[in-house]
Amino acid sequence: MSQINKEDVKQEVFDLYDDYAHDRLDRRAFVQKLSLFAVGGLTVSALMSFLMPDYKGNVQIGADDPRLKSEYINYPSPKGGGTIKGLLSKPKDAKNKLGGIIVVHENRGLNPYIEDVARRAALAGFVSLAPDGLTPLGGYPGNDDEGRTMQSKRNKAEMEEDFIAAYEYLKKHKDCNGKVGVVGFCYGGGIANMMAVRVPDLAAAVPFYGSQPTAAEVPQIKAPLMLHYASLDTRITAGWTAYEAALKENGKKYQGFVYENVNHGFHNDTTPRYDKAAAELAWKRTIDFFSENLK
Template sequence: MTRKTADDFHPEVLKLFDQYVHGQASRRDFLTGAAKYAALAGVTASGLLAALSPQFAAAQQIKPDDARIHTSYVEIDSPTGNGKVRGYLVRPAKLSGKLPTVLVVHENRGLNPHIEDIARRVALDNFIAFAPDALFTLGGYPGDEDKARELFQKLDQTKTQEDFVVAAQYLQKLPEGNGKLGVVGFCYGGGIANFLATRMPELNAAVPFYGRHADAAAVANIKAPLLIHLASEDERINAGWPDYESALKKHGKPFAAHIYPKTQHGFNNDTTPRYDEAAANLAWQRTIDFFKKHLQG
């Protein structure tokens, strides 16, 4: 079967899906809005939604039991957050000295199989990766993307942000780590990456993928270099980019930003048709090179 891409869907369907994924439209809203485009394509609106939804098993790159890595789930106390944080800790099976650490922050569905796979990919590039689950105190990622989005709306975001601060501090202090910390996040996680850059002066590198930009008033606090990845067809996120870019320049902050042509929000997520292989590969290589430059040694 030929894998579908964003080009197989009407732009309005992609916009509707983005609104649905981010809680700005209900499932019924999507189905109603997509119906006429589905009819033109000779499918049902439900079929369009299914085609756009994640296919975790098909996209998995590294199996959880891969002999090259060691994985475990770790719980840590988060007294300023939601009380506890649980996350997926991944490191190379064979340690060659102390390694840099990278916090991996999920989208707005919690720690799903795709983000666990991302953490394994990071570890195979000789980092220690830790991917927390913001939904842990609500029962954890429920195994269903719709239910996960519903749970996400129940989070106290102020406390959840503190959970990520605690997780980052835990990771940075790991005995196997070299004391240097990076963060990479996607969508919601990209927003957390930007937030941590303003909150943690000890952060050494931050890589937000199409995430909510940091508040302009907080940009002066940033110490870590930023590598910012944006999708060209992402009106919702890109609307705030000029102000963020202006604030970064005003305060002389070290950053590089890349806007990938003809890409959709979520272009790095290889479980859905919005994935763009060329852009994702380039962005990922830039990310790993960036972490090696700022975290190693």
Template sequence: MTSLTEKTTTRSLSVSKIPQEAFDWYDEYAHGDIDRRTFLSRLGTLSVTGLSLSVVANALTPNYAQAEQVSFNDPDITASYLEFDSPNGHGRARGYLVIPNNVNADNKSPAVLVAHENRGLNPYIKDVARRLAKAGFIAFAPDALFPLGGYPGNDDEGRAMQKTLDGNKIEGDFMDAATLMKNHEFTTGKVGMVGFCYGGYLTNALAAAMPDTINAGAPYYGTPAKSNIDKIKAPLQLHFAELDQRVNATWPEYEKTLKANKVDYKAYIYAKANHGFHNDSTARYQEKNAELAWQRTLAFFKENLNA
């Protein structure tokens, strides 16, 4: 059992003490390329002075108690769950809806769809939705795991659950969520989208599949859409981590296609950052880069959704 001292050490652990191999192995583990036993076995081969295996492992895996920046009790916003019909997806879906308290049918706001990673609607993603609402946007974060009962409370189980679902139906759920936000009585009809990891892929995919619905897309370390890239109309602001070899390998060809189709895009690569650097619940988090990326994202949405 991890002691209180170890847990405290885990959260204050300097990223510089964790070898890059550990981050790379965690990325493989988080994306299903290796199982947990293999991940821990590899960590056990490292020599990290003064740090136990459990401390390093716990530093790399999420602790969502660390990730709340905007409380669900914040007086400026109202958060709730909203179920909706999803004929293009699983038939019925649910998401986390956060509305600024000054927004209503007479004072409308643009909407931003928030797409989670490959493990369902975890607390970090809900906090991102609250951050957007705090900045003045209506935010809606669907949970791909709703057909299976929703995010189960831990990422390992959530990852395994999401892997069993039909990816096309997940995309359909998010597409129907985008349409819902476009037509919501409190929105201006403008819809942006931000996503992380798998959600970054979804952001690219919906920009390509719904060019008349998605008005701005900000994928974080996401792979390209599989089709219809030539249909993209929305401006894109893409965020990449310098050390994220897996995702970055897909960027040169994607960029070439965006250029060929005259898509308005801006790509940022954050120095010495790992995949997941925006997620403030693990040691991969880099506050300076995360805050810079987020301020760029908010400015991007304000510019393109408020026009």
């Protein structure tokens, strides 16, 4: 990342990046608005460099980690007769069948951060599968800007079916004990909520700052939930109050956490929105939750 102190950057800059990352601002408008904050020696290019993900410098578990067996697989897509590519990871020394975790990416395809998260899940003692929802369009293109553009072109309902199909694939996999949960981030958090509604046998769901289902859909949820939100993420966290009320009203099993003074994307350690303390606490809670429900 560029040598800019996070503490010196106004919250409005992070909010602008959130708008840009979620297609509410095109690149031209983003740069134009960002220029208002290019003061005191800060340039627009320096701010852009600071905000963009750094995948090379922020890998916790490498692709060649000797403790894991990781490989790309393809599983059947329900639509069109094609297949979806995914990263399948498990501990190399696993002797018994393991609980399964579907790891769902943000709105830009299977980028290095999500692959890293999938390997972290495997290292914690699970078999993980991280699908690339962009597979029908050629797969994650190598950068997030193009990935967002590609993902916006995919049919929403068809992509949802592809993630549900990942659950079905992993549940029947020879290394899985049949108990499968899902964790998702941003767009993937919304998918985790969607799967909790639509997959009756889902064993656990952990949405990170994901869009919520409607109150009418909540009665369909069978899986226990763990939900992570950021207090500065007013766009998504605003929906948590009504969601929690519906979960309570319908007697659902859930845990909800709002992490103070952190932004949307606080778990993503490749961008300056990352908050180490909140990310590590949320991930520990997540792994403990999966251990309770998938083993």
